[in-house]
Amino acid sequence: MLVTLVVKYFVQQALSNEPMPSGSEIFSEMVRIIIQAITIVVVAVPEGLPMAVTLALAYATTQMLKDNNLVRVLSACETMGNATTVCSDKTGTLTQNRMTVVEGTLSLLTFTNMDGAKNWKNEVKHEIARIVIEGIAINSSAFEDKDENGNMAFVGSKTESALLGFIKLLGESYSVIRSEANVVKAYPFSSAKKTMTTVIETPRGSEKYRVYVKGASEIVLRSCTHYIDSNGDSKKLKEDDRSKFDQIISKYADGALRTIALSYRDVSADDFKSFKDDEPPNYGLICLGIVGIQDPLRTGVKESVREFTKAGVTVRMITGDNIQTARAIAINAGILTRGGLAMTGPEFRILSKEEQIKALKSLQVLARSSPTDKTIVVRRLQELGEVVAVTGDGTNDGPALKMADVGFSMGITGTEVAKEASAIVLMDDNFSSILKALMWGRAVNDSVRKFLQFQLTVNITAVTLSFVSAVASKDGQSILSAVQLLWVNLIMDTLAALALATEPPSKELLLRQPTSRTAPLINFSMWKMILGQAIFQIGINLALLKYGGALFHLQEADGSTTPQNSTVLRTMIFNTFVFLQVFNELNCRRIDDTLNVFKNLHHNKIFILVQVIVIGCQYLIVQFGGQAFKTTPLTSQQWLTTLLIGSLSLPVGLCLRLLPAYLIPEAVISHKSEERQPLVDPTKIGWKGAIDHMAHQTSLFDAIRKDKHGHQPKHGHQPKKDSGEEAIRNLWKLHTSAPADENANGEASR
Numbered sequence: 027m028l029v030t031l032v033v034k035y036f037v038q039q040a041l042s043n044e045p046m047p048s049g050s051e052i053f054s055e056m057v058r059i060i061i062q063a064i065t066i067v068v069v070a071v072p073e074g075l076p077m078a079v080t081l082a083l084a085y086a087t088t089q090m091l092k093d094n095n096l097v098r099v100l101s102a103c104e105t106m107g108n109a110t111t112v113c114s115d116k117t118g119t120l121t122q123n124r125m126t127v128v129e130g131t132l133s134l135l136t137f138t139n140m141d142g143a144k145n146w147k148n149e150v151k152h153e154i155a156r157i158v159i160e161g162i163a164i165n166s167s168a169f170e171d172k173d174e175n176g177n178m179a180f181v182g183s184k185t186e187s188a189l190l191g192f193i194k195l196l197g198e199s200y201s202v203i204r205s206e207a208n209v210v211k212a213y214p215f216s217s218a219k220k221t222m223t224t225v226i227e228t229p230r231g232s233e234k235y236r237v238y239v240k241g242a243s244e245i246v247l248r249s250c251t252h253y254i255d256s257n258g259d260s261k262k263l264k265e266d267d268r269s270k271f272d273q274i275i276s277k278y279a280d281g282a283l284r285t286i287a288l289s290y291r292d293v294s295a296d297d298f299k300s301f302k303d304d305e306p307p308n309y310g311l312i313c314l315g316i317v318g319i320q321d322p323l324r325t326g327v328k329e330s331v332r333e334f335t336k337a338g339v340t341v342r343m344i345t346g347d348n349i350q351t352a353r354a355i356a357i358n359a360g361i362l363t364r365g366g367l368a369m370t371g372p373e374f375r376i377l378s379k380e381e382q383i384k385a386l387k388s389l390q391v392l393a394r395s396s397p398t399d400k401t402i403v404v405r406r407l408q409e410l411g412e413v414v415a416v417t418g419d420g421t422n423d424g425p426a427l428k429m430a431d432v433g434f435s436m437g438i439t440g441t442e443v444a445k446e447a448s449a450i451v452l453m454d455d456n457f458s459s460i461l462k463a464l465m466w467g468r469a470v471n472d473s474v475r476k477f478l479q480f481q482l483t484v485n486i487t488a489v490t491l492s493f494v495s496a497v498a499s500k501d502g503q504s505i506l507s508a509v510q511l512l513w514v515n516l517i518m519d520t521l522a523a524l525a526l527a528t529e530p531p532s533k534e535l536l537l538r539q540p541t542s543r544t545a546p547l548i549n550f551s552m553w554k555m556i557l558g559q560a561i562f563q564i565g566i567n568l569a570l571l572k573y574g575g576a577l578f579h580l581q582e583a584d585g586s587t588t589p590q591n592s593t594v595l596r597t598m599i600f601n602t603f604v605f606l607q608v609f610n611e612l613n614c615r616r617i618d619d620t621l622n623v624f625k626n627l628h629h630n631k632i633f634i635l636v637q638v639i640v641i642g643c644q645y646l647i648v649q650f651g652g653q654a655f656k657t658t659p660l661t662s663q664q665w666l667t668t669l670l671i672g673s674l675s676l677p678v679g680l681c682l683r684l685l686p687a688y689l690i691p692e693a694v695i696s697h698k699s700e701e702r703q704p705l706v707d708p709t710k711i712g713w714k715g716a717i718d719h720m721a722h723q724t725s726l727f728d729a730i731r732k733d734k735h736g737h738q739p740k741h742g743h744q745p746k747k748d749s750g751e752e753a754i755r756n757l758w759k760l761h762t763s764a765p766a767d768e769n770a771n772g773e774a775s776r
């Protein structure tokens with residue numbers, strides 16, 4: 027533009043009949059042209075964008091705090107807006123983490139309430155009752171303490187608190203038992219091993235030491251070789267006894283109870299010496315029984331899961347708990363649906379990468395997962411292009427929370443590790459607050475796009491208009507003066523950012539699908555609005571420039587104008603331009619093609635305030651701007667005229683919204699949908715999932731059969747064998763060989 031204007035100036039001078047202007051005249055003319063060019067550059071550069079992003083984020087984070095979301099990482103809420111999947115742990119996030127023992131089968135005697143448990147204590151051999159109670163009291167790290175209200179409450183692991191509560195109701199004091207015992211070795215509970223082991227000295231016992239093991243029922247049971255029967259006698263654990271225990275576990279787990287197996291073993295001093303420090307001596311154990319612990323769902327979880335589904339976000343449960351327990355709770359929460367896949371961490375872990383990715387598509391529950399499994403799931407999902415939010419409360423969730431795109435931790439019951447690793451802390455521990463974060467995230471993304479749409483329209487219009495009018499006019503003067511352009515720049519950068527980035531979110535945001543990771547920042551309907559509005563605005567301003575004089579009676583009969591009238595016309599065009607922006611800002615409140623741009627306007631006080639300020643300033647500039655702004659006061663009729671022309675922006679916006687996509691060729695604006703393609707078509711998941719599940723089961727069965735008969739699967743027949751089938755074979759080994767090995771060990775130690 028600079029070059030064009032300079033060339034034009036000299037050509038004009040050369041062609042004119044007047045004498046060449048003096049050097050200083052040329053100089054001041056050049057300065058004017060340069061200033062004009064610089065102003066246009068200032069207008070053209072969208073420097074307001076980073077500010078709009080920061081402002082939107084800052085506004086969102088302060089507002090989110092009111093929704094009990096403490097944002098630790100600012101960018102997290104923007105990321106959350108694109109979240110496509112939420113991986114949640116179960117205990118403490120979906121459930122209340124308020125655990126109570128409600129059922130149990132100890133020494134093969136079943137109880138279904140506390141009275142039943144008391145009866146059991148009275149009926150069973152005294153010695154067995156002692157072992158059970160001592161084991162619970164000693165093999166535990168929870169303790170009783172005063173809570174903030176001064177009431178006695180258990181502190182520490184909730185599972186252990188439930189067990190301590192159980193023996194308390196049986197009339198036992200854990201602290202007395204603990205103080206009398208002499209603990210010689212302790213293997214604390216680990217999320218990876220899912221057991222806890224404590225060894226005590228028993229000077230009066232037949233052997234010198236006793237090992238107590240409690241933990242995930244099927245894992246502890248695998249380490250058991252004996253069990254205590256209803257007479258209180260130790261019996262060898264045969265296959266059919268094992269399946270009896272499996273049935274008990276299944277029964278509790280299907281009722282959404284967490285199952286814990288209690289076991290023990292007496293060992294000699296020699297055996298004790300061979301115990302390693304990092305490997306609990308969990309073999310040859312005697313199973314005392316299984317207890318079922320209830321942990322109710324948090325209120326509102328079910329509704330939130332449903333809302334997430336509506337918003338196109340898949341909720342997956344990745345828990346350390348038993349698969350049946352997890353499945354039962356997932357069904358209650360609406361996470362596990364027909365055809366969805368539920369598998370365990372060990373099963374998942376040994377799959378090849380491709381198979382993991384395949385499984386993930388319909389995976390809804392991953393049970394018995396280790397902290398590493400949680401991270402693998404997150405990584406694989408990310409590899410699939412998903413934006414993953416992870417929620418967790420425990421130390422075992424730390425690595426996954428860190429790896430996630432957005433990590434949520436529980437503010438009240440969460441551990442420090444989880445909070446440190448998370449980007450957002452849920453102050454009220456409420457799963458549904460995550461939904462609010464999703465809503466805010468989407469609002470932030472929308473705000474930035476709204477701002478961008480508005481700003482680009484002004485950019486294109488102002489720059490084109492200045493350039494065309496400057497080149498076309500006799501004296502090389504742009505229709506909008508430099509100072510006017512700077513005011514326009516202020517409206518569109520700072521004030522528009524304030525107005526458009528502070529739009530409070532509405533529930534509607536949760537009714538659409540997430541946008542894909544690769545979606546362009548400016549989508550089809552935004553381009554349509556930007557280009558449409560810009561063409562309209564440029565057209566109307568140029569038309570005013572050309573015909574305005576005649577139209578508003580601002581020129582003489584011969585077509586010439588007085589300097590005063592020409593300033594009036596310029597001021598009117600400037601005013602029209604600003605009002606076009608004011609009304610277009612309303613248009614930009616909606617970046618989808620919905621028609622009502624006024625919806626919820628009254629909710630956004632800042633938007634209204636900004637508009638009032640802009641109109642007020644515009645009034646002052648026009649009426650009193652005078653020399654600086656190169657304006658002149660307008661009559662009320664002229665005001666009304668310019669305002670009406672400005673308001674045309676609204677109907678034009680409406681028409682653009684109604685303009686169907688097929689009328690605009692792909693070459694002009696790409697029609698590419700920005701909606702994320704879901705991993706699986708939800709309409710297909712029902713059948714496909716079920717078929718996959720069957721295929722999985724059959725291959726498992728097949729592998730087991732071959733393994734039992736000592737067959738080596740033929741390599742030529744199954745090219746995929748080494749990844750899939752071998753994995754399954756390994757899995758089988760994992761299930762079968764462990765007890766066999768330990769059997770031998772157990773026998774040896776006896």
Ligand SMILES: Nc1ncnc2c1ncn2[C@@H]1O[C@H](COP(=O)(O)OP(=O)(O)OP(=O)(O)O)[C@@H](O)[C@H]1O
Pocket residue numbers: 115116117118183185186215216217218220221222240241242243284285286344345346347348395396420422
């Ligand atoms: N203190 C404990 N002692 C022994 N076993 C335990 C203890 N706490 C939990 N378990 C067993 O370990 C399993 C799960 O442990 P883990 O810590 O991995 O998951 P979680 O945090 O309880 O569940 P989630 O991952 O859903 O939050 C439980 O199902 C239970 O069987």
Ligand SMILES: [Ca+2]
Pocket residue numbers: 115116117118119418419420
């Ligand atoms: Ca947890």
